[in-house]
Amino acid sequence: MTQPTQKNRLQGGLIDRSEKFKFIFDGKDYFGHPGDTLASALLANNVRLMGRSFKYHRPRGPLTSGSEEPNAMVELRGGNRQEPNTRATTAELYDGLFANSQNRFPSLAFDAMAINDRFSNFLTAGFYYKTFMWPASFWEKIYEPIIRKAAGLGSLSMKADPDVYDKGFLHCDLLIIGAGPSGLIAALTAGRAGARVILADEDFRFGGRLNAETFAVNDGPAQDWIAETLDELRSLPNVRLMKRTTVIGAFDHGIYGAVERVSDHLKTPAPDKPRQVLWRIYTKQSILCAGATERSIAFENNDRPGIMLAGAMRAYANRWAATPAQRIAIFTNNDDGHRTAADMHAQGVEIAAVVDTRPNQPVNLDYEVISGAQVINSKGRLGLTFAELKLADGSSRTLECGALGVSGGWNPNVHLTCHQRGRPTWNEDLAAFVPGGTLPPGMSVAGAANGTLSTHGAFETGQKAANAALRALDLKTSRRKLPEAEDAPLNITPFWYVDGASRAWLDQQNDVTVKDVKLSHQEGFRSVEHLKRYTTLGMATDQGKTSNMGGLAIMAELAGKSIPEVGTTIFRPPYTPTAIGVLAGRMRGKEFHPTRLTPSHKWASEQGAVFVEVGNWMRAQWFPQPGETHWRQSVDREVLATRNSVGVCDVTTLGKVDVQGADAATFLNKIYCNGFAKLAVGKTRYGLMLREDGIAMDDGTAARMAEDHFVVTTTTANAVKVYQHMEFVRQCLFPDLDVQLISTTEAWAQYAVAGPNSRKLLQKIVDPEFDISNDGFPFMACGNITVCGGLRARLFRISFSGELAYEIALPTRYGDALIRKIMDAGAEFDVTAYGTEALGVMRIEKGHAAGNELNGTTTALNLGMGRMVSKAKDSIGSVLSEREGLNEADALMQVGIQPLDPTQKITAGGHLMNADGPVDAAHDQGYVTSAAYSPILERSIGLGFLKDGGNRKGEKMRLVSPVTNLTVEVEIVSAHFVDPEGERLRA
């Protein structure tokens, strides 16, 4: 095989010819050099065709040389690193780079879906809205898959991303966004004054537009000045230079988001490096030096490969020593287009002609300048071959050329000025929007981003903005002699589109043409935001950076308004497409939130426990024993062992709040609907907390350890919320109560020891001087004790299971030792560890409400605790719980439910219907909240809410679930399936 040659490689440029990079595009081998982008290397290899368009599948090449690129998007890399929609214009070349074009089948040169182009009459503005209206059922199965296959961009690898993304935080006095001439001079000015400066640029080379030009600075090459400046900046410890770093958004209070592409220029990231870092930059001042983006002129078939922005063509020639063709033409409405012709000519590229829409342009001795003329059409199936002109006198002419540089003027990159309240204003001289309105606090704008397009202007405004920032920072300003540089005006006569142009592209990525904008106007879309959504103009990955202005101009003309009257759509972050991976950082999979382990976790793991996530906690769900093949076997065994002898369960996850102070009881009286003032020291009481609207918020127990000391428990799920609420009540509602709160959830390891043998077991652990007999430590007792010969502990005689039960708490560091001690001491009783499933079964058997019942819609009355709401005192929620609507005669009441046929199952979520009559929402009687198989009763049981449930015990009903087509005949029973009199509790 012969080695491919870089046929369109020119002289000079900022590439390193001493090294050769081999790369593969669409299966073919090419060579490029360090400093190349994928686009510049392909152009140098005479490849103009790089992609197919979104809707019509038209052949496309690069329009730009930067991050605003709409066309040249590729799938970069392969395997699990394949990344779709990567702009070839910013993808840095590395040795072994591998990329494929996208949105074509079977190949880029022959794309079967290009048939869409022939049907373009049907694919106009609002096509989706008009065509796929009905039937609705067709959307998911028929329309969407077809659209997704036909239209669309790159494909995902469908494999997990192997790379690491990170997040970081930076603080500075001054953030400078963009390292062109204005950014560099600003950084120098502020850096010399001692300000902490961050200079960030999305490019991999500092210098901005100077890298793309042949300008002199101080009578020498601009590159010399850039190198000197960077040397000085690097010598300043207070200046941080960040290349490959895109500032993606300006957020509140001087905070900026930036994505640093740490490893994207390498084949794979170094082993200890992330691929990208999302920086949050806290700034006092900022200067936007983001430059300007060139825009095109719309004419028929202006989207062929080889037709690109004139400034981009010049950048390829000057910076990357690459030309799209050996013979080129220019189409311009301003002086900058002529600059491209001059530079290309100097590089030895043949200039077919410069076509200028303005009359009477000066004659050039080296090549032809055609004044007052327009390019009205183009030819060439997979790349430009001819441009058709309409001359000033109306006659036609054809120009043979392989590339056409188009310049319609330059739009300042105002994006970040608009991320808060800024609204750009119209500048007549530039025929472009410049920053206006209220900028983000602390931000100023310099250089081309502010509409100052010359290099001299960039230096001047950059220094001025830096001095303004220094003044705001109370640092010393300085005025040095500016480097000498060109100061040419743009001289533009606005020209947006060629008369009569129809299939003339505005938004090349979304395939929006002049015709589409006209059609949308004709159909009544007058607002610029409507135009955007109806035609999809500017909605693609490039967000219309090169296309929006053209659309606005046509819209203004049709509406008989000026462009500023029409206005722009709103600019929103991010400035350029941002990988979801970098927004997530390391918060992926199990790292999404912290994992909290219970004190018995290690021991439970040794027992082979199955764990379940409960919020952030990992809790043992059940403990399978040898021979058990189904979870129900384990759970049934755990329940029966607990009810027949003794079981132990880690309940550390329940929230614990220490409440201390002279007014502690008064405080609890406020947060609980039932009374606590008269609770004796050494006693525990169940408490129900209401929200102020009268709905139940949480429940738990409060143990009075001393006159001025309570230990409050909350549910696991609500521990954080309840603590917040308690602090709110304390600080905001009753600021003068003498009471202090602290969460001690993690400070104490707590185990429930339940079952008829629980006391005997604990008597082996609790030190003998503490009497825990039924008389000495009755039901609902609490107290400070010691265990194992002097370890301080707390004991509560409370029960969630309905058995004789205790909860014992030790400082967390003894939690692991305690579970082992309990299991040893309990061996003679066959003590059994039980998990959250058995816990759930036993509380349903006992009729205790949990999260399923305290579901944010239920009141104390619904829960069968209506009488608990004390009328003798004020508490949160007490007033509104008396509302009529919450107290109707047929209010939902908690009931027990069991199937008439014991072999049938109760399903949570099912609804209760009368034994006879229709099954529909209007006849709904209630619903099932919890269900379980009770190994004691040997049948399925459930808890639920039923209208007037208190008076319907014994009634036969139907439990239905239309979703699962289930109907079960059930009987309404007491919610207390086991030990309704509470004899076991008090044993």
Added chain:
Amino acid sequence: MIIHHPTLGPRDSAEFVYLGDASLINRPDPTAETKAQDFHDYAYLRDNPAGPIRELWFHEGGDRSWLVVTRDTTTHEITAVEFARDVARKQGRSV
């Protein structure tokens, strides 16, 4: 956003939990004759101004203080940060 905590200085808003309108401090008198209406208004009615609003933030990742933050909803400019307890006292809330 950055919230200037009265004692801890500038803190990132990520350390805080947001609750809403600081009018929640003004819990009505539960013994008033009009208590039903008063509590209804208190629980359900909020102003939604375009401009300055006083709102409650909880410094959960910090000192667990409730703060009253005065923030302009149109600019996110924060013009005052006070301890909610001080505000409550100033508004005459006592035991």
